[in-house]
Structure formats: structure tokens, C-alpha cells
Amino acid sequence: MAELEVRKIRKEFGSLVAVRDASLRFDSARVTCLLGPSGCGKTTLMRMIAGLETPTSGDVLFDGKPVTSLSPSARDIGMVFQYPVVYQGLTARQNIMLPLRSLRTLSAADRSRRVDDALAILDLRDVADTDVGRLTHALKQKVAVARAIARQPHIILMDEPVTNIDATTKSQLKYALRRLTRELHQTIVYVTHDQTEAMTLADEILLMNEGEIVQRGSPREVYNHPAHRFGGWFLGNPGMNFVSHRVEKRAGELTLGRPLFARDTHLHGLDGETDVIVGVRPESLAIAGTASENSVPARIKHAAIVTGGQQLLALEVDGRTVKAKVPAGSSYRIGEDVHVTCDPDDVTLFDTDGGKLEVIFRPKADDA
Numbered sequence: 363m364a365e366l367e368v369r370k371i372r373k374e375f376g377s378l379v380a381v382r383d384a385s386l387r388f389d390s391a392r393v394t395c396l397l398g399p400s401g402c403g404k405t406t407l408m409r410m411i412a413g414l415e416t417p418t419s420g421d422v423l424f425d426g427k428p429v430t431s432l433s434p435s436a437r438d439i440g441m442v443f444q445y446p447v448v449y450q451g452l453t454a455r456q457n458i459m460l461p462l463r464s465l466r467t468l469s470a471a472d473r474s475r476r477v478d479d480a481l482a483i484l485d486l487r488d489v490a491d492t493d494v495g496r497l498t499h500a501l502k503q504k505v506a507v508a509r510a511i512a513r514q515p516h517i518i519l520m521d522e523p524v525t526n527i528d529a530t531t532k533s534q535l536k537y538a539l540r541r542l543t544r545e546l547h548q549t550i551v552y553v554t555h556d557q558t559e560a561m562t563l564a565d566e567i568l569l570m571n572e573g574e575i576v577q578r579g580s581p582r583e584v585y586n587h588p589a590h591r592f593g594g595w596f597l598g599n600p601g602m603n604f605v606s607h608r609v610e611k612r613a614g615e616l617t618l619g620r621p622l623f624a625r626d627t628h629l630h631g632l633d634g635e636t637d638v639i640v641g642v643r644p645e646s647l648a649i650a651g652t653a654s655e656n657s658v659p660a661r662i663k664h665a666a667i668v669t670g671g672q673q674l675l676a677l678e679v680d681g682r683t684v685k686a687k688v689p690a691g692s693s694y695r696i697g698e699d700v701h702v703t704c705d706p707d708d709v710t711l712f713d714t715d716g717g718k719l720e721v722i723f724r725p726k727a728d729d730a
């Protein structure tokens with residue numbers, strides 16, 4: 363099992379820095395998703411790992427040894443791209459067999475078994491002997507994935523392989539990738555701009571923005587604890603609410619009260635009074651018709667149905683608009699007065715540059 367590492371890797375295209383001195387170690391036998399918006403440098407980073415792009419500076423290492431000067435074919439990697447690369451005029455089986463021919467140590471029986479396994483994992487047995495030119499786009503892509511995995515390279519790189527593909531194929535691919543990492547211990551780097559895909563596929567997410575890795579962590583970590591305002595904004599549907607706020611001392615304690623909390627909530631971890639950005643996810647706001655101990659008054663400005671059986675509301679709170687996500691079927695009228703509550707543990711504070719502030723909230727009553 364190969365360990366993949368990049369050290370201070372950088373790629374410039376003229377004055378544009380596509381990847382900015384990224385240093386990363388990819389865990390073996392895991393699916394790592396490179397997630398970020400279009401143009402953030404995902405493909406460029408992946409192409410440098412593959413050897414398809416020469417870094418401006420920095421190194422790629424497999425098992426601790428630099429491979430930066432090796433050609434793609436000398437790197438023992440499998441690759442799948444957004445658009446299927448298959449050889450027309452050959453059957454699915456022949457396509458998958460193709461790269462196995464160069465593996466001299468494998469017996470003919472072993473090669474056949476690998477092809478059969480790959481066909482089975484991707485549910486391609488019915489079309490094994492069909493010319494790939496006659497297959498749909500989704501099936502062609504499955505053949506391309508099967509070809510990459512059958513060779514059992516140490517590292518598999520996939521660049522948006524299911525962006526243009528139906529949900530069934532996506533879930534089959536997910537199952538195949540899980541099996542590969544569990545049984546064959548292959549290291550998979552999977553590039554996507556689709557957060558749902560990354561959330562369901564990844565063991566670990568590398569969140570990327572403007573050529574830099576902004577955060578790495580489990581899907582849950584990066585979603586629940588964004589290290590930067592960018593992660594709060596980019597993840598979620600829609601992303602976090604951000605409210606500019608000044609943390610001031612009240613009765614000798616740094617305090618966050620309104621707009622989110624009726625009660626003064628003490629903050630621990632800040633040096634002094636400061637401007638912050640309060641981040642809270644729409645689904646962390648709860649709405650009720652009656653006031654409760656720590657709720658703040660709000661008015662419904664707009665209501666829309668979003669997917670997943672949830673309703674998205676725009677609320678006016680303290681003169682600002684915030685989004686809240688509530689179970690669909692909760693019938694709120696435009697203009698209705700309601701009350702909003704929020705658990706301080708679900709609030710993230712960012713500094714004005716967008717970096718996460720490490721603070722602990724403690725309600726005033728608990729201080730006594």
C-alpha cells in the first residue's frame with residue numbers, strides 16, 4: 363500500500379497561482395475527496411500527482427520517494443476523468459483487460475478473475491461482451507472505472523467521474539469505492555465540486571479554495587466545524603448565516619447576546635472586545651410561535667420549499683435577514699411574528715478575515 367504525499371506543491375499558469383504551496387499526506391486505503399468550487403485548483407493538483415502536469419515547485423512522493431520526474435505511466439496510478447476514456451471497437455471486457463496485459467506477473471487466470479471482479483463490482487456483467495461504442499455515457503464511465511480498478515494500482519485518481527451521471531450509477535460507484543478501500547486497500551483521491559458527493563463518499567475531505575487547502579477533516583468535522591468562513595459558506599444548502607457583530611464587555615465579561623440570544627452569553631477565549639462574524643447554519647435555528655427563555659423575536663419575510671422535505675424561511679431578526687431551515691409542513695405565514703432559538707454550541711465565531719475563533723460559550727446564569 364502506497365503512501366502519497368505532496369510537499370509545498372505549486373503550479374503557476376503565468377501570473378495565476380492555480381495551486382499554492384500545498385503540503386499534504388493522503389491516507390492509505392481511504393477515500394480522500396478534494397472538494398471546492400470551480401477553478402479552485404482541484405484538477406491541477408490531481409494532474410500534478412498523476413504526472414500530467416509539471417509543478418512549478420514542490421514535490422510529489424510515493425512511499426517517501428520523489429516521483430516528480432517520473433512519467434505518468436511509471437507512477438502506478440489509475441485514473442478516471444470526467445468524460446469516459448474507453449476504446450471503441452472493443453468490448454467492455456476487452457477494455458478492462460487492456461491494462462492488465464502489461465502485468466507480466468499475473469497469470470491468465472488471475473487476469474480473467476480481476477476482470478470478472480471489476481465487472482461484478484460495477485454491475486457490468488450484462489454488457490461485458492458489448493462493444494463500448496454502443497453503451498450509454500454512464501455505462502462507458504463504469505467501464506472506465508472498472509479498467510482503472512482492475513489493474514489494482516496503488517493509487518486511484520478520479521476527477522469528477524460521475525458529474526454527468528445518474529444517481530444509480532453514483533451509488534454503485536460509491537459501493538465499488540468502499541469495497542476497494544476495504545478489501546484491496548487502495549488509496550483513492552476523488553475530485554469533486556459536489557458537496558453531497560463528497561459528504562457521502564469521503565473518509566476525509568480536503569476543502570480547497572483559490573489554490574489552497576482550507577481545511578481537512580471528516581465530512582462531519584468540516585461541515586459542523588468550519589475552520590474558515592469559506593467552509594461555512596460553501597457547505598450546506600444554503601450555507602451558513604453570517605452576521606457582523608461587535609463583542610463587547612458587559613459587567614466585566616465578554617458577551618454575545620442579540621441578535622441570536624436573548625440572554626447574555628459569555629465568551630471565553632477572546633483577548634478583548636472585538637469585531638466578529640457570527641456564523642450559524644440555517645438548520646441550527648429553531649422557530650416557535652411562543653417565546654422561550656433564550657429566544658429572540660423574528661418575523662417571517664419569505665418562505666420557500668427546498669428539497670429533502672425541508673422548508674427554507676427568510677426571517678427578519680433585529681433588522682437583519684437570516685435563513686432558517688425547518689421541517690416542511692410547518693405552516694408559517696409571511697409577516698407572522700415568531701421566536702427563534704439557537705444552541706450556543708451550534709454557533710461558530712469568525713474573525714473579520716474569516717478564520718475561526720476558538721471560543722467557549724457559557725450562559726450567564728451558569729457563571730454564578
Ligand SMILES: Nc1ncnc2c1ncn2[C@@H]1O[C@H](COP(=O)(O)OP(=O)(O)OP(=O)(O)O)[C@@H](O)[C@H]1O
Binds near residue numbers: 375380399405
Ligand atoms: N493549462 C492551463 N493554462 C492556464 N490556466 C489554467 C490551465 N489549467 C488550469 N488553469 C487555471 O487554473 C485554475 C485552476 O483550474 P483547475 O482546472 O485546477 O480548477 P478545478 O478546481 O479543477 O475547477 P473545475 O471544478 O471547474 O474543474 C483556473 O483558474 C484555471 O482557469
Ligand SMILES: [Mg+2]
Binds near residue numbers: 404405406521
Ligand atoms: Mg476540474
